[in-house]
Amino acid sequence: MNTLLNKKKEPIDKLAGASAGGRSLAAEAIRRMARSPVAIVGAVITALFVLLAIFAPLLAPKDPFARTMQDKVELGRGIIPGPMPGYPLGVDDFGRDFLSRLLVGAQQTLLVGVVATLIGVAIGMIIGVLAGAFGGWVDTVLMRFVDVLLSVPSLLLAISVAALFANPNQWTVIIAVSIVSVPIFARLLRGAMLAQRDADHVLAATSLGVKRHTVVLRHMLPNSVGPVIVQATLTLATSIIEAAALSFLGLGDPDPSRAEWGLMLGNAAQHFLDIRPELAYYPAIAIIIVALGFTLLGESMREALDPKNRR
Amino acid sequence: MALLEVRDLRVVFQRRGEQGFAAVDGVSFDVEPGQTVGLVGESGCGKSVTSLAIMRLLAKRGNKVSGSVSFEGSDLLKLSDREMRDRRGRDLGMVFQDPLSSLNPVIPIGLQITEVLERHRDMPRKKARIEATELLDKVGIPDPSRRLTEYPHQLSGGMRQRALIAIALACRPRLLIADEPTTALDVTIQAQILALLKDLVQDTGTALIMITHDLGVVAGLCDEVNVLYGGKIVERQERHSLFAEPRHPYTHGLLASIPRLDAGRGEKLVPIRGSVSDNIPWEDGCAFAPRCPNAVAACRESAPELVPERGGLLRCYNPVLPVVAAREGTR
Amino acid sequence: MLRFIVRRLLQAIPTLLILSILIFAWLRALPGGPAGALLGDKATPAKIADLNHVLGLDQPIFVQYFKFLGRVLTGDFGNSLSSTQPVLQEILDFMPATIELSISALIIAVGLGIPLGYLAARFRGGVLDNVTIILTLVGVAVPVFFLGYLLQNNLAAPLGLPSQGRLSTGLDATNITGFAVLDGIMTQEWDAVWDALRHLVLPAFTLATIPLAVITRITRASVLDVLNEDFIRTAKSKGLGEQTIRGRHVLRNALLPVATTIGLQTGLLLGGAVLTERVFNFRGLGYLLAEGIERKDFPRLQALILLGALVYVLVNMLVDVSYGLIDPRVRVR
Numbered sequence: 001m002n003t004l005l006n007k008k009k010e011p012i013d014k015l016a017g018a019s020a021g022g023r024s025l026a027a028e029a030i031r032r033m034a035r036s037p038v039a040i041v042g043a044v045i046t047a048l049f050v051l052l053a054i055f056a057p058l059l060a061p062k063d064p065f066a067r068t069m070q071d072k073v074e075l076g077r078g079i080i081p082g083p084m085p086g087y088p089l090g091v092d093d094f095g096r097d098f099l100s101r102l103l104v105g106a107q108q109t110l111l112v113g114v115v116a117t118l119i120g121v122a123i124g125m126i127i128g129v130l131a132g133a134f135g136g137w138v139d140t141v142l143m144r145f146v147d148v149l150l151s152v153p154s155l156l157l158a159i160s161v162a163a164l165f166a167n168p169n170q171w172t173v174i175i176a177v178s179i180v181s182v183p184i185f186a187r188l189l190r191g192a193m194l195a196q197r198d199a200d201h202v203l204a205a206t207s208l209g210v211k212r213h214t215v216v217l218r219h220m221l222p223n224s225v226g227p228v229i230v231q232a233t234l235t236l237a238t239s240i241i242e243a244a245a246l247s248f249l250g251l252g253d254p255d256p257s258r259a260e261w262g263l264m265l266g267n268a269a270q271h272f273l274d275i276r277p278e279l280a281y282y283p284a285i286a287i288i289i290v291a292l293g294f295t296l297l298g299e300s301m302r303e304a305l306d307p308k309n310r311r
Numbered sequence: 312m313a314l315l316e317v318r319d320l321r322v323v324f325q326r327r328g329e330q331g332f333a334a335v336d337g338v339s340f341d342v343e344p345g346q347t348v349g350l351v352g353e354s355g356c357g358k359s360v361t362s363l364a365i366m367r368l369l370a371k372r373g374n375k376v377s378g379s380v381s382f383e384g385s386d387l388l389k390l391s392d393r394e395m396r397d398r399r400g401r402d403l404g405m406v407f408q409d410p411l412s413s414l415n416p417v418i419p420i421g422l423q424i425t426e427v428l429e430r431h432r433d434m435p436r437k438k439a440r441i442e443a444t445e446l447l448d449k450v451g452i453p454d455p456s457r458r459l460t461e462y463p464h465q466l467s468g469g470m471r472q473r474a475l476i477a478i479a480l481a482c483r484p485r486l487l488i489a490d491e492p493t494t495a496l497d498v499t500i501q502a503q504i505l506a507l508l509k510d511l512v513q514d515t516g517t518a519l520i521m522i523t524h525d526l527g528v529v530a531g532l533c534d535e536v537n538v539l540y541g542g543k544i545v546e547r548q549e550r551h552s553l554f555a556e557p558r559h560p561y562t563h564g565l566l567a568s569i570p571r572l573d574a575g576r577g578e579k580l581v582p583i584r585g586s587v588s589d590n591i592p593w594e595d596g597c598a599f600a601p602r603c604p605n606a607v608a609a610c611r612e613s614a615p616e617l618v619p620e621r622g623g624l625l626r627c628y629n630p631v632l633p634v635v636a637a638r639e640g641t642r
Numbered sequence: 643m644l645r646f647i648v649r650r651l652l653q654a655i656p657t658l659l660i661l662s663i664l665i666f667a668w669l670r671a672l673p674g675g676p677a678g679a680l681l682g683d684k685a686t687p688a689k690i691a692d693l694n695h696v697l698g699l700d701q702p703i704f705v706q707y708f709k710f711l712g713r714v715l716t717g718d719f720g721n722s723l724s725s726t727q728p729v730l731q732e733i734l735d736f737m738p739a740t741i742e743l744s745i746s747a748l749i750i751a752v753g754l755g756i757p758l759g760y761l762a763a764r765f766r767g768g769v770l771d772n773v774t775i776i777l778t779l780v781g782v783a784v785p786v787f788f789l790g791y792l793l794q795n796n797l798a799a800p801l802g803l804p805s806q807g808r809l810s811t812g813l814d815a816t817n818i819t820g821f822a823v824l825d826g827i828m829t830q831e832w833d834a835v836w837d838a839l840r841h842l843v844l845p846a847f848t849l850a851t852i853p854l855a856v857i858t859r860i861t862r863a864s865v866l867d868v869l870n871e872d873f874i875r876t877a878k879s880k881g882l883g884e885q886t887i888r889g890r891h892v893l894r895n896a897l898l899p900v901a902t903t904i905g906l907q908t909g910l911l912l913g914g915a916v917l918t919e920r921v922f923n924f925r926g927l928g929y930l931l932a933e934g935i936e937r938k939d940f941p942r943l944q945a946l947i948l949l950g951a952l953v954y955v956l957v958n959m960l961v962d963v964s965y966g967l968i969d970p971r972v973r974v975r
Contacts, residue, residue, distance in 0.1 A: 148660045151958075152951040155913030159935060160947050166673030241785050245917055248787045250936050262785075269791045277795065284788045291783035299779075368878055400881030407879075412872040417894050417970055426890070427880045462970045478880065 029226075029304040039300035045293025052103065053110040060100035062087075064259050070095030080276040092264075092279055093272060094256065101259045102282055108260035109240055109290070112174055116239040117232050119178035124185025125228070131186070132193025133216045143190065149183040158242055162251040170253045170260070177242045181235045188231055192224035226305045233298030237291040244287060261287050312384065313341035314518050315365070315486055320378035322357070322364050334360040336542035336593060337378075342486065347512060347519040349533035349550075351526065351565075355587050357542040358522045362488045365520075366405055367395050382486070401431040404479035408491040410471035414463040420447075421459030424478050431482045446477040451507055469500035473507065480511060487512065488520045493528065505532060526565055530554060535623075538562045541590050541598035548623035558620060558630040560605045597628070605629045646966050650959050661951055665944060666710050672940055681723075719945040724937045729945045732930060738820035739808055740919070740926030742838075744911045746846035751853035752904060759861025759900075760893070763869065774858060781855025786914055790848040790921035797844065804841050806923040809834070845922045849914050853907035860903045864896040871895070898969055905961030909954035 033039035052059070062068070069091045072081045082090040089098040131142040149157065161176035162168060193216075196202050205215050244262025246252050248270070252263055261283040268279035322335040335357040342348045350358040363369050365380050367387060380387040382402065387395065399405075407413040415423060424446060425439035434442065440459065447455035450473040463471055472492060479487055489508065493501040509532055512519045521533055529536050529550070536553050538546040538561065546559035557563040564583040585602035592598070593614045600610040609615075609628045617624045672678075677693040713719070719729035762774040798805035809822055816834070818825045823842075826835035868874065869892065877891045915928030923929065927946060934942040966972045 144656065144660060147657050148664060151657055151661060151955045152947065153910045153913040153954050155910075155916060156931075156947050156950045159916075159931070159943075160668060163935065163938075163940075163943060164668065164671050164673070237783065241783070244785050245787060248785075248917065249920070249932055265785065265788060269788055273791055273795050280788065280791065284785065287785060288780065288783045292779060295779055295783060366879055368875055396881045396883070398881065399879055405876075405879040407872060407876060409872060413876045415873045415877070415891050415895065417898075417968075418890060422890075426882060426886065430880070430882055430886070464971050475876070478876075 026226075029301070032304040033300055036300050036303070038296050039304070042293050042296030042298070042300055045289060046297050049106060049110065049290050049293060053106040056103045056106050060097075060103045062097040062100045064096060064100040064104045065257050066097075067095040068097070075275075078275045080272065080279070082276065082278075089278070089282070090276065092268075098279065098282070101264065102261075102286065105259040105261045105264060105283065105286070108170075108258060109262065109287070112170070112177075112243045112260065112262070113236040113240045113294075116174045116178040116243070117181065117235045119175070120181030120235060120239075121185050121228065121232055123178070124182045125189050127182070128186040128189025128191075129193060129216060129221070132190040132197070133212070133220070135197075139190070142186070146183045146186045149179070150187075154180045155242065155245060158246055159249065159251065162246055168251050168253065169255070170258065173243050173246050173252050176246060176251070177239045180242065181239065184231060184235065185228065188227055189224060192227060193220055196220045196223060227302075230298050230302045230305065233294050233301065237294040237298070240287060241291055314344045314346075314383060315342040315520075316379075316381040317341070317361075317365065318379045318381070320361060320364060320380060321376070322360050322369070323375045323377075325373060325375065331375075333542050335364060338539070338542070338544055339378075340537050340544065340547065342518050342520060344485065344518055345512070345516045346535065347509075347521060347533045349529040349536040350520060350522045350539060351524065351529055351536055352539035353524055353587060356539040358539050359490055361539075362405070362490050362520065362522055366399060366403060366488065368405075397431075400427050400484070401482045402484050402486065404482075404484040404487045406472075406475050406479045406487065406489045406492045409495045410468060410475050411463060411495075413475060414471060416463055419460050419462055420466070420474050424459075424474070424481055427478060427481045443477075443481075446481055447474065450474070450477045450480075450511070451503075452477075468496050469503060472496060472500075472504050476504075476507065476511070480515070480517070483515060484517065486518045486520070488522070490522045491524070494523070494525070501528075508532070526554075526569065538565075541587075541593060543593065543598075543626065544617065544624065545599070545626045546620075546624065547617075548621070552621055552623065556621075556633055558625050558632070559627050560603045560629075560631055561599050563631045564604075597626075605631060647963050650962055654955055654959050658952065658955060661955075662711060662714060662948070663707065665948055666707050669710075669940070669944055714948065720941040722934075722942045723939040724933060724942070729941050732942065733927065733945060733949065735820065736925060736927050736930050738926075739822075739924060740912070740915050740928060742821055742823060743842065743845055743849060743915060743919070743924060743926055744908070746842050747849035747853065747911060747914075748904075748908060750846055750850040751857050751907065755854045755857030756861050756897070756900065759858040760865050760896075762858070762862045763865035766866065771862075774862065778855040778859040778862075781851050784851065786848060786851065787917040787921050789851055790845070790918055793844045793848055794921060801843075803843050805844070808838065808841050808924055808926075810837050810841075841924070845918050845924050848921070849911065849918045852914060853904075853911070856907055857900065857903055861896065861900050864899045865892060868892050868896040898965070901964060901968065902961055905957055905964075909957040912950045912953060 033043075069081060069087065073079065073091065073093060073095045075093060080091065080093060081087070084090065087097050087099070089102065092098050092101060127142050127146065131139040131146075152160070158176045158180050161179045162172055165172040196219075202215060202219055205219050206212075210219075240262065243252070243260075244265055247260075247263045248266035252266065253260075256267065265280055265283040265287065268276075268283070272279050318339050320335055320338045321333060323331040323333050325331045338357070338361055340348065350361060352358050360369070364376050365387065367390075369376065376388060378388070382398070387398070390398070414420070421440065421443055424443040425434075425436060428434045428439040428442055429436065443459060444455045447458055452458055452470055452473050458466070458470075458474075463474075466474065476492075492508070493504050496504065505528060508519065508521075511517070519532075521528065523529060533550055535547065535549055537544050538553075538559060540561050546553070546557070546562050548557075553562065554566070557566050561583070564581075567581045568583060570580055583602055589601040590598040591601060591611075596611040597603070597606070597614055600606045603610065605627075607629045615626050615628050617626045619625075620630075675690075677690045681689055681693060717730045721727060722729050722732055725732060758774055762771040765771055794805045797803065804810065816825055816829045816831060818828060822838035823835055826832065826838060874887065874891055877887045882891075912928065915926060916931045917928070918924065919926045919928035920932035927949075930942060931946045933939070934946065
């Protein structure tokens with residue numbers, strides 16, 4: 001009898017996660033990804049981006065906020081200086097070193113993506129887990145709410161949320177973008193909960209007398225982590241792009257000194273394409289590469305975690 | 312000349328960077344017109360792959376097929392894609408294991424039959440419909456004209472399999488290959504389908520290759536039986552001789568492992584020990600040796616060849632001999 | 643079948659109702675309060691008080707909501723702050739442009755996407771397949787408005803295409819329905835038709851990018867799945883011709899999930915149209931929305947967002963219903 005009680009404490013989900021060969025799902029997935037060129041490319045890009053974001057201030061040759069070359073900029077005559085000594089990529093419309101701004105921009109961009117995704121995951125998870133674990137009217141009410149959020153096209157939803165704030169800034173953009181991803185994660189978690197409600201390891205835990213909240217937290221959640229990570233990676237990519245779109249529409253941070261790729265892109269695309277298109281192209285390319293990187297990583301993770309691919 | 316002559320058929324699966332795996336390793340057999348030949352073996356012994364190779368339904372890449380498959384004189388393996396397409400359905404028909412997944416779920420049953428008729432016998436749609444109704448009737452489907460417009464998911468498992476048989480036989484092929492046609496069905500339905508097959512091939516004089524792991528199926532249906540193991544034929548016998556005196560230890564083991572109604576309650580079941588993963592490569596000896604109760608030293612040195620035996624063939628250094636002979640002492 | 647449609651319609655109603663509640667709440671949460679938001683710059687305490695009364699802000703919330711619902715259902719969205727015209731009228735005026743643009747984008751996305759996806763799957767691993775995969779991945783990574791500017795700046799001139807607007811100024815085109823292409827055909831003013839089409843090219847391709855990428859990818863995945871199915875093996879064992887197998891067996895099954903995707907993407911087009919029309923100054927609903935954002939024209943925004951959601955819900959419903967029509971497995975029950 002004692003051994004039974006002891007066993008209760010062990011995460012029974014470890015069994016659920018193990019493949020027939022005895023390796024955990026995560027290890028096998030990583031192994032599979034290591035063999036996929038797509039995964040490697042995605043992982044490398046993502047890693048480089050994160051490193052850049054962390055070390056950008058050290059790498060940037062000049063102060064990205066210092067308008068040192070402002071006197072050389074004459075917007076009225078359509079002049080924004082290009083590459084020159086000390087300024088390998090030239091300057092932007094305020095005379096700031098473009099290269100430095102690009103590098104430091106990685107920080108803000110990553111921030112936007114990560115925070116927006118985290119908020120979306122957090123709120124979405126709470127809703128989804130509650131709905132899936134409790135079922136009944138809780139489920140119905142929550143899911144109706146989620147359905148309604150999903151019934152508005154994502155950009156329009158983001159616009160509505162952003163418009164609620166009298167003073168748009170970086171955080172309003174982040175919140176607006178995160179609200180868009182909340183229903184996605186809610187649905188995802190709810191689905192994972194529902195799928196596991198009748199799973200053997202859950203039934204076993206419940207029949208052993210484990211309390212419901214422990215069952216949910218210890219046995220059901222860990223098995224849902226996979227799809228959440230996959231979706232989070234993809235959401236990171238789309239969040240950055242959506243934030244850029246919001247900035248472009250004027251719902252973003254009106255402060256021109258902040259270095260964030262989406263902001264820089266929107267601003268330059270609207271005003272300086274015929275003067276210095278590079279001011280728009282480079283941030284755009286940066287966004288595209290990073291979005292691609294995360295998407296590749298996410299998609300290859302999804303492939304790797306797909307049980308159908310098990311040998 | 313036999314209807315079908317398979318000679319030294321070899322199918323090697325090759326994955327990038329891995330060693331080739333011979334799923335079918337030098338299989339040869341004949342099928343005479345109107346004859347029913349069985350291919351028996353466990354999963355993984357190569358019987359399905361053999362049939363797919365004969366029909367040239369294996370994927371274009373990832374495998375290499377060698378040997379010859381002579382059907383009415385011409386080597387099917389050497390035909391062009393177009394020529395083979397003409398043969399399939401018209402001269403050779405095939406029935407697969409899972410009737411639900413083997414039928415197109417979004418078009419009616421009738422269309423799945425008439426399209427074969429239209430393709431090979433150039434029938435106009437109306438005439439094909441009538442013929443299809445008759446075919447469904449022949450395979451024992453009640454109310455056939457109504458069934459024509461129904462979809463696969465509206466039919467029961469047994470009826471679907473009957474429909475598949477109707478499709479395969481629509482153009483009266485000379486050879487029908489049935490790959491585990493009853494494995495996915497209920498036991499009672501199994502008997503019906505097998506009886507149906509038997510009647511049909513007798514009526515039409517179609518030759519039948521019956522692929523199965525179930526010896527019961529073989530007993531009721533096949534004239535001649537090939538037992539496969541590890542991609543090779545290890546015993547071939549006429550039906551009665553095989554069941555009366557199985558010589559190969561594997562065949563013997565298969566028969567002995569069937570639970571018997573008249574066994575006492577205390578008697579244990581007799582499985583073949585080990586599994587297919589215990590096999591050794593044929594280059595190193597007899598693949599079955601690790602699991603064989605009759606294994607001798609020679610079995611681990613080289614692979615035995617197929618030698619004539621009681622009118623059939625046997626691949627074994629130390630076969631199971633009937634009790635009488637054993638008592639006389641053989642080595 | 644009819645019961646199926648009715649049931650779906652009924653299921654959509656609660657969603658729309660809750661949506662209206664949310665928009666009602668949203669309106670009240672806007673900066674300036676509902677009256678302030680609706681009056682914008684012209685807000686004076688007196689006007690606000692008046693509007694408050696009209697809106698029933700002195701009355702219980704339920705009454706307010708029902709008044710709001712009543713206004714929505716009769717199409718009374720108030721007047722636009724930017725143009726002082728009734729918002730409903732504005733929407734009706736600008737709608738045909740967006741519909742034309744959306745249809746064009748859909749034609750491109752579906753017309754290119756499905757064949758491309760099929761060919762990529764059919765010749766899996768080949769050059770076309772690899773290129774297609776890369777394109778579909780890049781397609782969703784490119785910000786739409788950037789692509790718009792890119793095309794506008796770099797392709798318009800070389801290809802001799804207009805870079806802005808819907809119709810060239812100075813062109814005397816008769817306006818009947820508001821659909822430029824249709825009107826031109828109806829009045830046989832072929833120069834107008836040609837002009838309208840030329841103006842559609844770049845915006846339509848910009849708007850089509852994401853749907854094209856998604857449709858191609860889903861088609862490819864779906865065809866690959868179907869090609870592995872047992873019934874394709876059966877079809878081959880029957881000796882059927884390439885075209886029969888492709889049309890009747892592969893595509894008819896593979897296109898089911900693609901149809902759903904097309905529906906989904908259609909619903910999302912309004913979002914993309916906001917960005918595209920803004921870049922190209924293409925005066926449709928998206929342009930209206932973008933301008934509304936800039937000018938904080940909340941009456942307009944409220945109406946357009948509601949419209950966007952309504953369209954999305956209806957399109958999804960249509961997709962559901964059509965699934966019942968094309969997939970016999972769903973139909974029978």
